[in-house]
Amino acid sequence: MSSSSRRRRVIRTVIGLAAVLVLSVVGAGAWFYHRLDTNITTFDAGGVATERPPAPTPTARGASVPVNVLLLGSDTRNDGNADLGGGDVGVGHSDTAILLHVYADRKHAVGVSIPRDALVTIPSCRLPSGDWTKPRTSQMFNEAFTVGEAEKGNPACTQNTVEALTGLRIDHTIVVDFKGVAAMTEAINGVDVCVPNDVNSHNIKLKKGPQKLSGPPAVDYLRARYGFGDNSDIGRMKRQQAFLSSMIRKVQSQGFSLPTLLPLADAATRSLTVDEGLGxxxxxxxxxxxxxxINLSDITFVTAPWRFSTVQNGRVDLVHPDVDTLWRLLREDRTLDGQATGEVGDAASATPTAPTESAPSPSPTATPLTAEQLATPVTVVNGVGTDGLAGHGSAAIRAQGYQNVALGQTTGGRLRTEIAYDPPFKAVAEQLAALFPGSRMTEEPGSEGITVTLGRDYHPAATGTPTPGVPSGVPAAATGPLPTTVPSAIAENSRSADTDPCANLTFG
Incomplete structure (x- = not known):
């Protein structure tokens, strides 16, 4: 055999072996991705509200837009989680809820912890039967997850609640249970944490001091409430924020390459429930x-400004206008000190284009409403079906100072705007009627508030334009100049992700 023939044979052999190797790797990769995809559970998008805050739009060609991700921790004991959390099998609550706002520049992020005991309005939510509930006021925030008592909870209802509360459109929702936390911490070989004191309470035992936790001990650290400070959920949120900071630091130190992220994804997907966009x-x-x-120093965790409720013992009230300012800063993609962060131009901002007209002037009234009356629960329903109609109506109502405004489920077919009210709220209903000329008032005993159902006679221009800087359909809760420094009520509830992991871990 000639030397040239031998060379051609060797080359063919090498090419053949290379082809076999490539096909094997590709086949193994495809198998691995398929396994991960089959691990993931998604929740039905049909439960997401039809009336939602608008999606942000880029301010310049090629610019990014901010992304809002709702992170929920489920304390369900179903599906083997009782081995980690103890207690009875049953539908869980979302005792951990963090709204992560990733800025358009992809160099800053803010994670807002929403207290599980915060009293909020739970808007209309879909039941497993397909029916929709009526909005309910003064409910604990974590109750939204249990609406319908589905085995996997109701992430869509919690998402609806957060959108109604903040005026921010949620792009993705991720739910992780105890098993998911245990698996993810093991996948990255543990997370460095600090335990402020020895704990031996409610079957949880932790030793004081800096240490690395993974698996069941990491779950104990995150879910423990008793044995720290005043045993409150507020202190637990502080430790959860510190834990997430350390977890982010660990992933960043290992790099965002596929060898790092795929094992983490493999561990996570076995216990995740996500929206279809992350499916x-x-x-x-x-x-x-x-x-x-995003640098660790450019990630800030905030607990939504709060105080213990004076109405319901053991519950939490969100503090106005401080929390409204926080939501507005995020809606406008501003840092907590009011600065723009857009990608394009020196002063670019990812704030969606907003009207430049003046905000509507309050309607003249014979008797100004009291603070208590302005807190009356008001539900705005789109009775026509036109996209964003209820959002426009709620913005007009909030611009008059009303604080407890929620969006109801679209109905359609309504010709005339109707204002249904519980008799104790008649005076408030009459003043709302002035905002909607030609509307009809209907007494509805036992409704515990006011429902404004918008008809074809309603035209947004008739009640003024939305507040400048607030997109159409977004509650105009906080108006006026933006802050130039971090407001004190936000600063005192904040921690940077690069904060000493042993600092500020308890409350009380």
């Missing part, structure tokens, strides 16, 4: 990689 392993990995340019 594949690669979508999760792509989202994680989109965050790799």
């Amino acid at each position: 594949t392993a690669m979508k999760l990995v792509d989202f994680a990689q989109s965050l790799q340019q």
Whole structure:
């Protein structure tokens, strides 16, 4: 055999072996991705409200937009979680809820912890039967997750609640249970935490001091309430924020490469429930990689401004106008000190284009409403079906100072605007009627508030334009100049992700 023939044979052999190797790797990769995809559970998008805050739009060609992700921790004991959390099998609550706002520049992020005991309005939510509930006021925030008592909870209802509360459109919702936390911490070989004191309470035992936790002990650290400070959920949120900071630090130190992220995704997907937009392993990995340019010092965790409720013992009230300012800063993609962060131009901002007209003047009234009357529960329903109609109506109502305004489920077919009210709220209903000329008032005993159902006679221009800087359909709760420093009520409830992990871990 000639030397040239031998060379050609060797080359063919090498090419053949290379082809076999490539096919094997690709086949193994495809198998691995398929396994991850089959791990993931998604929740039905049909439960997401039809009336939602608008999606942000880029301010310049090629610019990014902010992304809002709702992170929920389920304390369900179903599906083997009782081995980690103890207690009875049953539908869980979302005792951990963090709204992560990733700025358009992809270099800053804010995570807002919403207290589980916060009293909020739970808007209309879908039941497993397909029916929709009526909005309920003064409910504990974590009750939204249990609406319908589905085995996997009701993430869509919690998402609806957060959108109604904040005026922010939620792009993705992720639910993780105890098993997911245990698996993810093991996948990255533990998370460095600090335990402020020895704990031996409610079957949870932790030793004081800095240490690395993974698996069941990490779950104990995150879910423990008793044995720290005043045993409150507020202190637990502080430790959860510190834990997430350490977890982010660990992932960043290992890099955002596929060898790092895929094992983490494999561990996570076995216990995740996500929206359909994150329903594949690669979508999760792509989202994680989109965050790799954010420095730890540019991630801030905030507990929504709060105080203990004076109405319901043991519950929490969100503090106005401080919490309204926080939501507005995030809606306008501003840092907590009011600065713009857009990608394009020196002063660019990812704030959606907003009307430049003046805000509506309050309607003249014979007797100004009291603070108590302005807190009356008001539900705004789109009775026509036109996109964003209820959002416009709620913005007009909030611009008059009303604080407890929620969006109801679209009905359609209504010709004339109707204002249904419980008799104790007649005076408030009469003043609302002035905002909607030609509307009809209907007494509805036992309704515990007011429902404004918008008809074809309602035209947004008739009640003024939305407040400048607030997109159409978004509650105009906080108006006026933006802050130039971090407001004190926000600063005192904040911690940077690069804060000493042993600092500020308890409350009381």
